[in-house]
Amino acid sequence: MAERPLSPHLSVYKFKYTLATSILNRLAGLILSLGFFLFVYWLVALAAGARSYAQARELLSLGLFKLIYAVLIAAFVYHLAAGVRHLIWDTGHGLDRASAQRSAWIVACVSAVVTVILIYWLLRPGAYAR
Amino acid sequence: MSLRAPLGEVLGRGSAKEGVHHWWLQRLTSVALVPLSIGFVVSLAALPALDYATLIGWMRQGGTALGLVLFALVAARHSQLGVRVVIEDYVHAAGLKTLALVISDFSHLLGGAAAVYAVLKVALGGLL
Numbered sequence: 525m526a527e528r529p530l531s532p533h534l535s536v537y538k539f540k541y542t543l544a545t546s547i548l549n550r551l552a553g554l555i556l557s558l559g560f561f562l563f564v565y566w567l568v569a570l571a572a573g574a575r576s577y578a579q580a581r582e583l584l585s586l587g588l589f590k591l592i593y594a595v596l597i598a599a600f601v602y603h604l605a606a607g608v609r610h611l612i613w614d615t616g617h618g619l620d621r622a623s624a625q626r627s628a629w630i631v632a633c634v635s636a637v638v639t640v641i642l643i644y645w646l647l648r649p650g651a652y653a654r
Numbered sequence: 655m656s657l658r659a660p661l662g663e664v665l666g667r668g669s670a671k672e673g674v675h676h677w678w679l680q681r682l683t684s685v686a687l688v689p690l691s692i693g694f695v696v697s698l699a700a701l702p703a704l705d706y707a708t709l710i711g712w713m714r715q716g717g718t719a720l721g722l723v724l725f726a727l728v729a730a731r732h733s734q735l736g737v738r739v740v741i742e743d744y745v746h747a748a749g750l751k752t753l754a755l756v757i758s759d760f761s762h763l764l765g766g767a768a769a770v771y772a773v774l775k776v777a778l779g780g781l782l
Contacts, residue, residue, distance in 0.1 A: 557733040571772035652704045
C-alpha cells in the first residue's frame, strides 16, 4: 500500500503559528461543545418555570461565570472565523503557504477585535443586571 | 496493478464504508451554523434584560422558537461530529475510545432533545 498522509502527529511538525491556528480551532470547538450543554441547561431551567429559572440565574450570575462567558465568547468568535477559513479552503482556494499564513493573521486579528467588542458589549458592568 | 482511479478507490469507502459522509455533514452543519449562531447571539444581545418574563416573551415569538430549535439541533450534531474526531484522534485505548464515543453521542442526543423540548414547551405555552 502506498504511503498515505498521516494526521495529526503533532510532534513531527516544527511549531509555526499556522499550526497554532489549527489546534486552537479544535480547542475552541471543544470549549463550545461544553458551552452547548450550558445552553441546554439554561433552556431547560427556563422551560421549568420562573422559580427554577431564578435559581439557575443565581448560579449563572456568579463571578466565575463572567470568566466562563468571556472564554465562550472568545471560543465562539475564533471558531467562527477559523471555520469560515476552513470552508474557503474546502472550495480549493487559499491553500498555498503564503495565503494560509495571511489568512491565519486575518483570522487572529478579526477574532481578537470582535471578541473584545462582544465581551465589552455583553459583559460590561450593569449589562443585563435586571 | 489496479486500473481504478485513486478517487474511485476511496469514494464511498473509508474504515466505516461511509466515505465522506462525516466530512460532508461537518461542512453542512458548519455552513448552517454561520447564520444560526450569529442570529442567536445578536438576538440575545438585543434583549434589554435577561429576566424570566423578557425571555419567555422572546421565545414565544415564532422566529425565535424556530431559530432556537434549528440552532440547538444543528449545533448538537456539529458538536457531536467534532468531539467524535477529537476522541478518535487522541484517545488510543480501544475500550476507552468506544466508551468515550458512546457517552459523547448519547450526551449530544440527550442535549439536543432536551433543548428542543424546552423551546417547544415555552413557545407552545399551555398546549404542551
